[in-house]
Amino acid sequence: MDLSYTPEEEEFRARLKEWLAKVLPTLPPKPSPDDWPGRRAYDLGWQRMLYDAGYAGLHWPVDAGGQGATPTQHLIFLEETENAGAPYVGAGFVGLLHAGPTIAAEGTAAQRARWLPPILRGEEVWCQGFSEPDAGSDLAALRTRAWRDGDDYVVSGSKIWTSHAEAADWCELLVRTDPTAPKHRGISWLAMPMDAPGVTVRPLRTLAGSTEFAEVFLDEVRVPVANRVGAENDGWRVTMVTLSFERGTAFVGEVVACRRVLAEVAGEARRNGRWDDPVLRRRLGRLSAEFRALWRLTQWNVSEAEGTGGVPGTGGSVFKLRYSQARQDLYDTAAEVLGPEALDLGREWVIDRLSSLSYTIAAGTSQIQRNIVAERLLGLPKGR
Amino acid sequence: MRFQLTEDQRALRAGVRELLAARFDREALRAAVDTPGLDRALWRALGAAGFFALRLPEDEGGVGLGLPEAVLLFEEAGRVLLPGPLVATHLAAGVVEGAATGETVVTSVDGSLVEWLDAADVVRVGDARTVEKDALAAVPLRSLDPLTPLHRTAPDSALHGARDGAHDVVAAAALLTAAEQLGTAARTCELAVQHARAREQFGQPIGAFQAVKHLCAEMLVRTELARAAVYAAAVTADPLDIAAARLLADEAALQGARDCLQVHGGMGFTWEADVHLHLKRAWVRSRRGGSAAGAEEALAADLLTARGTSGGHML
Ligand SMILES: Cc1cc2nc3c(=O)[nH]c(=O)nc-3n(C[C@H](O)[C@H](O)[C@H](O)COP(=O)(O)OP(=O)(O)OC[C@H]3O[C@@H](n4cnc5c(N)ncnc54)[C@H](O)[C@@H]3O)c2cc1C
Numbered sequence: 001m002d003l004s005y006t007p008e009e010e011e012f013r014a015r016l017k018e019w020l021a022k023v024l025p026t027l028p029p030k031p032s033p034d035d036w037p038g039r040r041a042y043d044l045g046w047q048r049m050l051y052d053a054g055y056a057g058l059h060w061p062v063d064a065g066g067q068g069a070t071p072t073q074h075l076i077f078l079e080e081t082e083n084a085g086a087p088y089v090g091a092g093f094v095g096l097l098h099a100g101p102t103i104a105a106e107g108t109a110a111q112r113a114r115w116l117p118p119i120l121r122g123e124e125v126w127c128q129g130f131s132e133p134d135a136g137s138d139l140a141a142l143r144t145r146a147w148r149d150g151d152d153y154v155v156s157g158s159k160i161w162t163s164h165a166e167a168a169d170w171c172e173l174l175v176r177t178d179p180t181a182p183k184h185r186g187i188s189w190l191a192m193p194m195d196a197p198g199v200t201v202r203p204l205r206t207l208a209g210s211t212e213f214a215e216v217f218l219d220e221v222r223v224p225v226a227n228r229v230g231a232e233n234d235g236w237r238v239t240m241v242t243l244s245f246e247r248g249t250a251f252v253g254e255v256v257a258c259r260r261v262l263a264e265v266a267g268e269a270r271r272n273g274r275w276d277d278p279v280l281r282r283r284l285g286r287l288s289a290e291f292r293a294l295w296r297l298t299q300w301n302v303s304e305a306e307g308t309g310g311v312p313g314t315g316g317s318v319f320k321l322r323y324s325q326a327r328q329d330l331y332d333t334a335a336e337v338l339g340p341e342a343l344d345l346g347r348e349w350v351i352d353r354l355s356s357l358s359y360t361i362a363a364g365t366s367q368i369q370r371n372i373v374a375e376r377l378l379g380l381p382k383g384r
Numbered sequence: 385m386r387f388q389l390t391e392d393q394r395a396l397r398a399g400v401r402e403l404l405a406a407r408f409d410r411e412a413l414r415a416a417v418d419t420p421g422l423d424r425a426l427w428r429a430l431g432a433a434g435f436f437a438l439r440l441p442e443d444e445g446g447v448g449l450g451l452p453e454a455v456l457l458f459e460e461a462g463r464v465l466l467p468g469p470l471v472a473t474h475l476a477a478g479v480v481e482g483a484a485t486g487e488t489v490v491t492s493v494d495g496s497l498v499e500w501l502d503a504a505d506v507v508r509v510g511d512a513r514t515v516e517k518d519a520l521a522a523v524p525l526r527s528l529d530p531l532t533p534l535h536r537t538a539p540d541s542a543l544h545g546a547r548d549g550a551h552d553v554v555a556a557a558a559l560l561t562a563a564e565q566l567g568t569a570a571r572t573c574e575l576a577v578q579h580a581r582a583r584e585q586f587g588q589p590i591g592a593f594q595a596v597k598h599l600c601a602e603m604l605v606r607t608e609l610a611r612a613a614v615y616a617a618a619v620t621a622d623p624l625d626i627a628a629a630r631l632l633a634d635e636a637a638l639q640g641a642r643d644c645l646q647v648h649g650g651m652g653f654t655w656e657a658d659v660h661l662h663l664k665r666a667w668v669r670s671r672r673g674g675s676a677a678g679a680e681e682a683l684a685a686d687l688l689t690a691r692g693t694s695g696g697h698m699l
Contacts, residue, residue, distance in 0.1 A: 001393065001452050002386045003619045009385065072385045266687035278681075285680030288687055289628035293613035296387070300612045303387040318608050321601070370601035371594070378577045378600055380591035 003299065005072070013076050019053055020084040027087070033210045040125060040167040043090035047122030056120040057096065059249070064104035065116050071249070071305040075298070078252035088253065091167045095119040095126035097250060099172040102189070106230045106238050115170070115191065127168035129159040129192070129216055130239070137368050139174075140183045140236060144218060146175035146190065152222040153177075153190065155198075158215060161362075165201045165214035168194050173223075178233050189235035191227040198222075208354040209345075250363075251323055252298055258330055259291045261349070265330070269337045283333055290326045294319070317369045318377070324359035324366060331356045387616070389456075396453055400460045403433055408464055410658070417530050417661070422468050422489060422503035431486020435461075435470070436477045444478055451556065451618040455563035459614075462567020462637075465661055467531040469500045471560045471672075472508065475553055480506050480514070493537060494672055498522055501535040510553070529664040551623065558673045559617055559626045562633035565669055566607070566614050568662045569636035572644035573603040575659065579648055590647070599643045603636075610636035624686055627679035634676060637666040 005013070028045070031038030050056045059074040060066020069077070089096055100119045103111055118124035135142040144157025155175055162171070171192045178186030192199070198221035203211040230238035266284050269275040301315040331353035335342035344350060360366040374380040389397070407429055416423070430436065438454055440446020447453075454474070461470055469491040473483050482488030482505075491504035493515070498507065501522055507515050522535035577600050580591030590596050610632040617625035641663035645652035652659045670676070 001389060001615055001619050003616060005385050075385075263687045266684065270688060278677075281684040282677060282680040284687060285682070285684035286631060288683040289613070289631040289679070290609075292625065292628045292683075293609045293616075293632050296616040297609055297612035299385060299387045299616070303385060306386065307388060315608070318605050321605050322609055367594075367598070370598040373601035373604055374591075374597035378573075378604060380577065380580060380597050380600060381589050383588070383592040383594060383597075 005076070009072055009076060012073050013080060016055070016077060016080050017084065019055075020080065020086055023049055023053070024084060024086060030087075036166045036211075040091050043087065043092055043167075044122040044125070046087040046090075047092050047096075047120075051121050056122075057100070057116075060100065060104055060116075060120075064100075064112060065120050066104075071302045074249055075252055075302045078249060079256050082253035082256040091125045091164050092119070092122065094128045094164065094168075094172065095124065095170075098128055099126040099170070099191070102172065102238060102241055103191075103229055105241050106189075110226075111191075111229060124169040125164060125167050126170045126172060127162050127164045127194070129162050129165075129171040129173040131161045132158060133160050137365055139239075140187065142174055142176060142187065144173070144175050145179070146177050146188065146223070148177075148225070149222075151225050153188075153225060153228070155190070155192070155218050155221045155223055158217045160215050161204075161213045162201075162216050163213045165194070165216055166203060166211070170194060171216070174235055174239060177235075181233060184236045186233055187235035187239070188232050189229045189238045190223050191229065192221065192223050196221050196223065207357065208351055249298075249302065251319070252302075254327070255291060255294050255298060255323065258327060259288075259295070261334070261352075262287055262291060262330060265334045265337050265349075268334075272337070272339070274337050274339070280333075280336065283336075287326070287330055287333060290322075290329070294323055294326060297322075317364075317372045320363070321366055321369045321373065327359050328356045387619075393453060393456060396449075397456045397460065400433070400435075400457050401463075403429075404460055404464050404466065408466055413465055413658070413661070416467055420530065420533065422500060424489075427468060427473075427489060428486040430470075431484065436474050436486060437484035438474070438477075440478045440484055445484060446478065451559065451621055452615065454556075454560060455566075455614055455618040458560045458563035459567040459570070462564030462665075463571040465531060465568075465658075465665055469504060470564075471557050472499075474560065475557060476506070476508060480508070493520065495674060496537050496539075497671065498535045498537065499532050499668070502533060510550075527668075529661070529668045531661065531665065532668050534668075552621070554673065555621070555623045555626045558630050558679075559614070559621075561669050561672050562610075562614050562617070562626070562630045565630075565633035565637035565666060566610050568666050568669075569603070569607040569610055569633065569640040572637075572640040572659065572662050573600065573607050576600050576603060576640075576644040576647040579651075583649075596647055599647060603640045603643050606632070606636035606639060624683055627682050630673070631676055631679050631683075634666075634670045638663070638670060641666050 028042065031042050047056065054067065055077065057066030058069040058077050062068040096119060100116060103115050119126065130139055132142050132144060144155060144159065146153040146155045171194055173190045173192045174187055175190055176186050177188040198219040200217040202215045204213055204215060206212050262284065269280060274280055297319055301319060304315065331349060334349040335353055338347060338349065341347055342350060375382060407426055434447040435457060437446040438449050438457060442448040469489065472492040473490045476483035476490040478484060480488055480490050483490050488505045489503055490506045490508060491498055491500045492508045498520065501507065501517065507517055507520065509515055521538035525534040525536055527534040577591070580596050580600060581589050583590050613629040613632045617629040641659060645659045645663060648657055648659055651657050
């Protein structure tokens with residue numbers, strides 16, 4: 001067991017920090033949360049800077065245009081960019097973490113050439129059209145239909161909770177191509193242009209007041225058959241590749257950020273006198289233990305991925321279960337420290353407290369994660 | 385960075401597990417419950433296997449390994465509920481004659497409690513002093529844990545409340561205890577899962593019911609988080625990492641043993657099942673080194689320092 005970094009890893013860190021110190025002051029001011037064109041431009045601008053500096057697609061394989069970095073280098077990258085206050089991946093999330101890696105793993109040479117470079121260069125934004133009104137946790141129950149018509153699929157149905165839909169150029173879309181097959185076997189994965197005729201995006205307001213996600217209505221949208229990644233009706237397996245990426249290193253930067261917020265919360269308590277309450281101090285101490293351990297678990301999972309050639313293990317579900325809870329506890333504690341100000345939306349932590357509520361739902365609810373842990377890691381039987 | 389067990393560490397763990405399976409299996413555990421007392425032959429066998437001398441340098445007759453290896457040993461000891469003042473004797477190796485080889489059984493005063501006083505040859509206070517048993521004026525408790533005899537020192541004894549010692553020894557004691565708790569957490573999770581797969585009600589294994597399944601899933605989550613914390617603290621030997629490890633390992637063991645009991649139903653409430661032995665031992669261990677409040681306060685205080693605010697970049 002070794003927690004020290006190799007000289008090469010330390011050199012990678014040093015070079016990165018130096019670059020961050022140089023470029024971060026040149027960034028434009030952050031756009032407001034509801035300014036989608038502004039957010040898109042800002043997030044893509046940052047991706048372009050990463051690309052120019054050779055940091056784009058760090059964890060992607062080299063033959064997909066990535067840097068082929070080790071999981072540990074990726075960890076260092078996420079840690080240091082967060083420490084330096086660099087922009088979050090933002091609108092680039094689906095492209096860089098789901099759709100891109102899926103195309104890299106399952107796409108043809110032509111598909112890789114068409115879609116991967118614009119993701120890396122910060123030119124195109126992707127969204128994820130998986131969930132539907134009647135297919136959430138039971139994703140395989142999705143009903144959006146695709147019929148073959150010549151060289152096109154004709155797609156009709158609706159998607160929901162599609163993050164970044166307003167900013168997206170492309171949607172990684174799951175559709176039903178064989179309604180007679182068992183539900184996991186009749187699904188295909190398509191890349192759908194968001195500007196295709198028949199696509200209507202209706203923003204949904206979240207409880208935090210912003211429009212992070214949207215409904216997407218599809219009315220006889222024509223998508224070329226050439227845009228299908230993987231075989232027809234093999235989309236479920238193709239999708240699982242994507243989802244395992246999602247649970248790999250998706251939260252590294254956030255754990256780092258939570259540790260910083262926790263220290264800020266302690267500082268605030270010190271200033272406003274609540275620090276004198278031993279019950280509160282003990283709660284802060286316990287949260288500190290929690291986030292320290294979550295960081296260690298991240299390092300453990302990353303080291304494990306290093307041993308398996310970069311494939312994220314099932315440890316991701318264990319991590320997500322505890323992390324999502326810890327994040328909510330953190331902001332509940334922040335609210336306790338804020339006192340009456342915990343009701344003031346002008347305080348950043350209050351908005352973050354609201355956002356933290358989605359963590360036990362998005363990307364597989366905590367109940368579903370517990371099913372996964374129990375059935376896949378512990379070997380408990382499926383219920384009837 | 386390679387935060388995974390090395391080949392040698394895996395082999396060490398497998399070796400200890402084998403040794404304990406041979407020398408302290410379930411039958412031996414239940415026999416120990418029925419006839420309390422320290423098994424000197426087993427103690428010497430542990431000594432011969434390097435359990436106590438593990439961290440002594442080789443030129444002092446030790447094995448020359450470190451805390452990471454020690455936590456693996458203590459985790460295994462925790463899994464099988466190996467009785468005896470293991471931590472105190474391990475920490476006395478190289479200091480108290482015969483401790484390293486398992487000839488001498490060493491216990492220590494922890495606050496007002498002393499484990500295994502009657503069986504011990506030597507009683508220590510902190511890391512330096514050795515005291516006469518009589519000087520403690522200790523009275524026996526009817527110990528909650530059938531496998532851990534306990535004494536309480538007299539309130540007016542000069543040693544009452546003694547808990548200090550060199551910081552690294554206190555920290556090592558806390559870490560090794562956390563490793564034992566990790567063993568209980570892992571073992572109670574396994575026991576619960578085994579039972580949940582075998583026991584049927586309403587025509588299916590109870591493990592197919594989500595209420596049971598989710599209890600088990602959370603047991604694993606707590607265990608794995610505690611494992612990451614304990615192993616990392618063994619690598620860094622940082623007192624705050626150890627404080628964190630202790631908090632998470634206590635939580636994983638205490639809640640794990642309770643949930644394991646719940647999954648066993650009425651059987652879990654019996655003397656016959658091993659579950660209560662884990663819960664009771666976990667309670668005993670959670671008292672060592674004072675209450676959890678101290679660890680929580682230390683971690684909280686650190687948040688106000690520059691180090692605390694420096695985000696995630698730690699070793
Ligand atoms: C902020 C946010 C962003 C999102 N972004 C996207 C996106 O970009 N693209 C996309 O496709 N989707 C996205 N989602 C959707 C997300 O994946 C779903 O919300 C999630 O999978 C749950 O589905 P659901 O909302 O239909 O809830 P349901 O599945 O209806 O669940 C409701 C409740 O029932 C429980 N439940 C359901 N099934 C079981 C079971 N088998 N056992 C036990 N309990 C069960 C759930 O745990 C939950 O508590 C996003 C969601 C959020 C909150």
